Amino acid sequence: MSSSSTSRDSFHSRIGFVLAAAGSAIGLGNIWGFPTQAANNGGGAFLFVYLIVTLLLALPALYAEVYIGNQAQKNPVGALAQACGDRFKKIGHCAGIIGLVGAIMMLSFYTIVVGRMLAHALSALLELFGYIDIATWLSTSSTLRNIIFTPIFIVLGAGIIHQGVHAWY
Known part of the structure; x- marks a missing residue:
């Protein structure tokens, strides 16, 4: 090619x-x-x-x-398989998959954390405009808040990635 x-x-x-x-x-x-x-x-x-x-x-x-x-x-799986050579290609492939699974598990944690951060930022804004009850709910830890804001972050992140990230410096 x-x-x-x-x-x-x-x-x-x-x-x-x-x-x-x-x-x-x-x-x-x-x-x-x-x-x-x-x-x-x-x-x-x-x-x-x-x-x-x-x-x-x-x-x-x-x-x-x-x-x-x-x-x-290549992607991480293909790169590690290639780096291990023909004899240990399967081991390199498995190591690449294990690395990707680990990254996905870490990312799942961070989506919840950033969802919380989004809720707290929105809480501060709503408090400025006098919406105290909603601001209090957003700043208080709850499963429902996390269930709402985690997917919001995922959609926002996917939208940014879809549009492409371009350096400004």
Whole structure:
């Protein structure tokens, strides 16, 4: 297949890639969990161990993933199957599927979290306009609120992805 007939999305700048990779590697879990862990586990000592583990484990794993994906020019399942060679292709395929399942499970958690964040943001706006009862319901944890706002976030996210994400920097 010629390169003129296939168009692949890519990052248009190095800073865009670095910011996306950092956001993916850091994640909301670290942003929320870090202050709590630092406060509960000795602050500076925890920070030292955290940075060492990040440098020794997370950074090499990120570079390996980027390299494998760049060389294979395939989805994660196909890239890992190709990286494992013909002899271990099935193991690479299974590893790729396990990685995707893990990502989907993490994403399902984040959809609920962001749905809550959406409800709280809307709560503040409604409170400004005097809709106190609805604002209180939105800011109070409830299963019904989560059932409503999680799909709203999913639809909004799918709409953004469908339209395409373009860098502004």
